[in-house]
Structure formats: C-alpha cells, structure tokens
Amino acid sequence: MMKKTDLVIVGGGIFGCAIAYYFSKNNPGKQVMLLERNELNNAATSRAAALMTMVRSKRSYIPLTIETFKVAKEMEEELGETLDFKVxxxxxxxxxxxxxxxxxxxxxxxxxxxxxxxxxxxxxxxxxxxxxxxxxxxxxxxxxxEAYCDPYMLGTFFARCARNRGVKIHQGVEVVGLIQETGTVKGVKTTDGDILAETVVDAAGVWAPLLAGQVGAGLPMAxxxxxxxxxxxxxxxxxxxxxxxxxxxxxxxxxxxxxxxxxxxxxxxxxxxxxxxxxxxxxxxxxxxxxxxxxxxxxxxxxxxxxxxxxxxxxxxxxxxxGYTPDSHLVLGAVPGIKGFLVASGCCGAGISVAGGVGLGIAEMAAGRPNPLDYSEFEISRFGSIDPFGEEWLHKCAAARSNKVSG
Ligand SMILES: Cc1cc2nc3c(=O)[nH]c(=O)nc-3n(C[C@H](O)[C@H](O)[C@H](O)COP(=O)(O)OP(=O)(O)OC[C@H]3O[C@@H](n4cnc5c(N)ncnc54)[C@H](O)[C@@H]3O)c2cc1C
Missing domain, CATH: 3.30.9.10 (D-Amino Acid Oxidase, subunit A, domain 2)
Structure with a gap:
C-alpha cells in the first residue's frame, strides 16, 4: 500500500519546520509528513548569525519578521521553555x-x-x-x-510544536523525485518508498532548484x-x-x-x-x-x-x-501552471528572521486559503524564464550578496 498524506514538506530546515508548525496548528485533523535527508536544522539554519532584523529597507520582509517574534512567544508558552532571544x-x-x-x-x-x-x-x-x-x-x-537568537533552537521549537500536533517527522529520508500527472504534483518518491500527497512543499534550502526543476521551474536563486x-x-x-x-x-x-x-x-x-x-x-x-x-x-x-x-x-x-536572488527578495509560493506544488526558498541570508511569515503564508496556501501576508515581491516567475544552473545566473546572484549593506 502506498503511503498517503495531506501535505509533504521536503527539507527540515527552519522553513520546513515552520511550515509544518503552522499547517498542523491551523488544520487540525490533516496529516503532514516532514522529510529531511540528514538531521533537522543542520544545514544553513544552524550556521546563521541569527540577526532577527525587523526594521529594514525592504518593507516586504517586515511583517514576516514581526510574525516570527509573535510565534516565538506562543511556542515559549506552549512548551513552557524560553527561546532566550537577546533583545x-x-x-x-x-x-x-x-x-x-x-x-x-x-x-x-x-x-x-x-x-x-x-x-x-x-x-x-x-x-x-x-x-x-x-x-x-x-x-x-x-x-x-531588535534581537538575535539561537537559530537551531528556534528551528527545533517549530519542529517540537509541530510534532505535538501530530506531524510525522522523518529524518534520514531523502526525496529523490516527484510523482506527477499532467501539470499536477501528486506526491514524492523517497529513499523509503513513494508517498502520495495533496500538496508538496519544496523547502529544500539551496537544493530547492533541483526539485523544482522536475516540474520545469527555474527557481531564481543560487x-x-x-x-x-x-x-x-x-x-x-x-x-x-x-x-x-x-x-x-x-x-x-x-x-x-x-x-x-x-x-x-x-x-x-x-x-x-x-x-x-x-x-x-x-x-x-x-x-x-x-x-x-x-x-x-x-x-x-x-x-x-x-x-x-x-x-x-x-x-x-x-x-x-x-539562497540569494538578484533582487534580494525571497522565492515563495506557487509555480505558475503547476498544481499541488509550492516553494519556500531563496532566503537571501534572512531566513531566520522571516521564518514565521514564511511558515504562516505557505501553510495557508497549502491549505487552499488566501495568504494573509503579501508575497507579491517574492513571486517565483518574476525574472521570467531563467536557468538557475547557468554561470551567468550564478554570478548575478553572487553580486546581490557582495552589494549587501545590511546584516
Ligand atoms: C553563515 C550564515 C549566516 C546567516 N546569518 C543569518 C542572520 O543573521 N539572520 C537570518 O535571518 N538568517 C541568516 N542566515 C540565513 C539562514 O540561515 C537561512 O535563511 C535559513 O536557515 C534557511 O532555512 P531553510 O530551511 O530554507 O534551509 P536549510 O536550513 O538549509 O534547510 C534545508 C534542508 O533541506 C534538506 N534537503 C534538501 N534536499 C532534500 C531532499 N531532496 N530530501 C530531503 N531533505 C532535503 C537539507 O538537508 C536541509 O536540512 C545565515 C546563513 C548563513 C549560512
């Protein structure tokens, strides 16, 4: 019997864990599987300097970060432990x-x-x-x-609260392909067998373009x-x-x-x-x-x-x-023309601060409801058709970081 679930999340970094948290909280009774090929929060997330900068020139990031501060308090109350943000x-x-x-x-x-x-x-x-x-x-x-935090702990709080609501977290399981049928993603192929799902979220960090490439999408990041x-x-x-x-x-x-x-x-x-x-x-x-x-x-x-x-x-x-993009904006949402597939990536070195807003917005989209946050500057198709593996593209993204003046 093939496994079946409502939502599969690929990648157990802070984005994947945050999405699992919000989806399980706002959709009781729905089933979620979070698949991580190594260990949770052990790639970019655990290495972050974890500045949680709220006030920044990019207005579109601010509501996402405010959400992170809000959810951090909620999780502290739920777990009866402190995240010890350094304000x-x-x-x-x-x-x-x-x-x-x-x-x-x-x-x-x-x-x-x-x-x-x-x-x-x-x-x-x-x-x-x-x-x-x-x-x-x-x-x-x-x-x-303004504050900084322990990014590993924040990612782990999302995962623990998600697990408390029944999310099945599988570490050591790699997603090796997508199950697709005429413009619709129907599930994932993994090192532990196939899983059918209503929605698949690609939260695979800097590896996200590899999975998205399978639906023909060139994610605009490097x-x-x-x-x-x-x-x-x-x-x-x-x-x-x-x-x-x-x-x-x-x-x-x-x-x-x-x-x-x-x-x-x-x-x-x-x-x-x-x-x-x-x-x-x-x-x-x-x-x-x-x-x-x-x-x-x-x-x-x-x-x-x-x-x-x-x-x-x-x-x-x-x-x-x-994952940097030439305009230093995130890469979030649906791939035009593809059903059942969402992307949460292109963090531009700010993924810890915006994790709450990424988790909330993507979870609502996965549930088929309107996104309460404005993602219009983060659309996947905003650069048109690009080759995320081409030399010219890679250097465009690198230049965005070299020119960065904020933390
Ligand atoms: C040195 C450094 C400093 C930083 N400083 C800050 C900062 O000050 N403030 C801030 O907000 N952000 C900062 N960041 C950025 C922040 O760390 C990232 O934005 C954030 O961790 C991204 O989370 P993620 O979940 O997208 O990726 P990751 O944490 O990388 O997680 C992606 C996960 O997906 C898994 N995966 C990939 N492919 C598959 C597959 N096929 N199957 C199963 N699993 C898969 C990987 O194993 C990985 O665990 C910094 C980053 C670095 C590297």
Whole structure:
C-alpha cells in the first residue's frame, strides 16, 4: 500500500519546520509528513548569525519578521521553555551622506511599522558598544527592540510544536523525485518508498532548484556563501551590547559569548551551482584558510570602525550557503501552471528572521486559503524564464550578496 498524506514538506530546515508548525496548528485533523535527508536544522539554519532584523529597507520582509517574534512567544508558552532571544537593540551607524539618507528613510520605516527607533549621540554609542569607533559617524540610529537568537533552537521549537500536533517527522529520508500527472504534483518518491500527497512543499534550502526543476521551474536563486568570524573574549564586548550595522563598511557585528561576531562583504562572493553542493553541507570546504584571505582583503573597511580589529585573535570561523536572488527578495509560493506544488526558498541570508511569515503564508496556501501576508515581491516567475544552473545566473546572484549593506 502506498503511503498517503495531506501535505509533504521536503527539507527540515527552519522553513520546513515552520511550515509544518503552522499547517498542523491551523488544520487540525490533516496529516503532514516532514522529510529531511540528514538531521533537522543542520544545514544553513544552524550556521546563521541569527540577526532577527525587523526594521529594514525592504518593507516586504517586515511583517514576516514581526510574525516570527509573535510565534516565538506562543511556542515559549506552549512548551513552557524560553527561546532566550537577546533583545539588545540594533545600532545603525551612518558615516557618509548617502548612508545618512538611507538611515533617515529607515527611521521613517520604523515609525510606519510602530517600532521604537531614535537617534543617539556618539557618547551614547560608545557606552553601548565600547569596541566601536564612531568618530566618522554623521548620524547614529538605534532600534531598541531588535534581537538575535539561537537559530537551531528556534528551528527545533517549530519542529517540537509541530510534532505535538501530530506531524510525522522523518529524518534520514531523502526525496529523490516527484510523482506527477499532467501539470499536477501528486506526491514524492523517497529513499523509503513513494508517498502520495495533496500538496508538496519544496523547502529544500539551496537544493530547492533541483526539485523544482522536475516540474520545469527555474527557481531564481543560487547558493552563495555567507561567512562570519568570532573574536576572542574581551572587555570591549559586553554580552548585552547591541548589534551594530556599518553600511559604509558593508559590515555587521554582534556580541557572542564575550567575543564579537562580525561579517564583512567580500568583493566577490563565492557561488556554486545547486548541483555541486554536497547533500551533507559539512562535506563542503567553504575556505581553505578559514576566511583569512577575505578578512585581510576587506578588513580595513571594518578597522575604520573597530580599531582593535588587527589586535584581536579570531576564535571561530563559520560559513554556509544561503539562497540569494538578484533582487534580494525571497522565492515563495506557487509555480505558475503547476498544481499541488509550492516553494519556500531563496532566503537571501534572512531566513531566520522571516521564518514565521514564511511558515504562516505557505501553510495557508497549502491549505487552499488566501495568504494573509503579501508575497507579491517574492513571486517565483518574476525574472521570467531563467536557468538557475547557468554561470551567468550564478554570478548575478553572487553580486546581490557582495552589494549587501545590511546584516
Ligand atoms: C553563515 C550564515 C549566516 C546567516 N546569518 C543569518 C542572520 O543573521 N539572520 C537570518 O535571518 N538568517 C541568516 N542566515 C540565513 C539562514 O540561515 C537561512 O535563511 C535559513 O536557515 C534557511 O532555512 P531553510 O530551511 O530554507 O534551509 P536549510 O536550513 O538549509 O534547510 C534545508 C534542508 O533541506 C534538506 N534537503 C534538501 N534536499 C532534500 C531532499 N531532496 N530530501 C530531503 N531533505 C532535503 C537539507 O538537508 C536541509 O536540512 C545565515 C546563513 C548563513 C549560512
């Protein structure tokens, strides 16, 4: 007898787990299977720096992130445990006229979404972040309710609450193909047999284009490396000091265990075809020298704001792939002309912060109801027909990350 279910979710990262949570919560009695070929939340999700930035220039992301904060509280209540979000606030340092203009727009956006935000002076900034040199700053904005989190724990909370509602989570099971019939996806072929489903969601992270390719869809995204470093401990980095965005340096930083976690955009980001990313991400060598070359090539920009940079020992290096798109928008929703198939991917390095909104919207679409969130900027077909495995496309997506100025 072939297995049957209402919803199959391919991929047990934070997107897959969040979708399983919302669908099971809002559709009692329906059956859900979540299939993960390795272990839950162990690819991009566990590697994230996990800035949960709410106030950002891309308005379309904001309601999705607000949803994440809301659902996090609900899950804490349900499980009687804390996610321990670090609500340390975000400092935005503008050191050029162009970035001052961007910051002024950002402060207006904060108001629009009812988020507290105000300017602080250089002395206040220095007290909040003793490692920071603000001499060059022209304006400094502060958003006190911004937070970072433990991304693995957040993903795991979604999975645990989904399991509490009957979602069947299978780890070590790989989806190897789709079962299709004239424009309709009817289920999946797996390493543990075939499963029929009303709806299949492709939440396979940077591997999502491989599955979508089977229905003839070229997902407009590519795996692009994100990397960050964590310094040794120092009194310069109080554990409750805020996150800092330095758009003039294309860098971000936040405290981590008594040290400083920071990232700097490289001039040229490393990109790979989804076909070349190993099934187990731990098999991929992101940098032979733990990013040291990139650090020295780009570190000068950061040293302007972090004078102790060259004296600090680096304790940890973390790298992973995120699915980037040329316009830095997500890739969410239905594939035009295909029934029974939805995509939740193209996270653009913001998947932890938007996970709540991705889970809610995709789960409602999977249930056949209208999406309560606006996904119009995330449509899969917005670039027309593209080849997600072609060299030209891969480099377009990598350029989107190199030009990024936010965290
Ligand atoms: C270094 C780094 C820093 C980051 N910093 C931040 C940050 O500060 N803030 C933020 O919001 N985001 C950040 N991100 C991005 C964030 O980690 C991702 O957006 C998020 O984890 C994406 O989740 P996902 O579920 O789409 O993918 P993943 O977590 O990669 O999960 C996809 C899963 O699908 C599984 N899978 C794939 N194919 C199959 C198949 N055929 N069958 C079964 N299973 C399959 C994989 O094994 C994997 O477990 C960062 C990412 C990196 C790498």
């Amino acid at each position: 340390v606030g975000m400092m935005h340092v503008a050191a050029s006229e162009a970035k001052v203009k961007d910051l002024e727009v950002l402060m207006d956006i904060a108001k629009e979404y009812d988020q507290e935000a105000y300017y602080i002076n250089k002395e206040e900034a220095k007290v909040k972040a003793p490692w920071l040199e603000v001499e060059e700053a022209l304006k400094i904005g502060f958003v006190p309710n 795996p692009v490396r994100s990397q960050y470093w964590i310094t040794e401990r120092s009194d310069l980095f109080p554990i409750n000091s805020p996150m800092v965005l330095l758009p003039d340096a294309q860098a971000y930083a936040r405290p981590e265990g008594g040290g400083l976690l920071f990232g700097i955009r490289e001039g040229k980001s490393l990109v790979a075809s989804p076909k070349d990313v190993p099934k187990d991400i731990t098999d991929f060598v992101f940098s032979a020298d733990e990013g040291m070359d990139d650090l020295f090539e780009n570190g000068e920009r950061l040293a302007r704001f972090f004078p102790a940079f060259y004296d600090m020992g680096i304790k940890y290096y973390v790298a992973g792939f995120s």
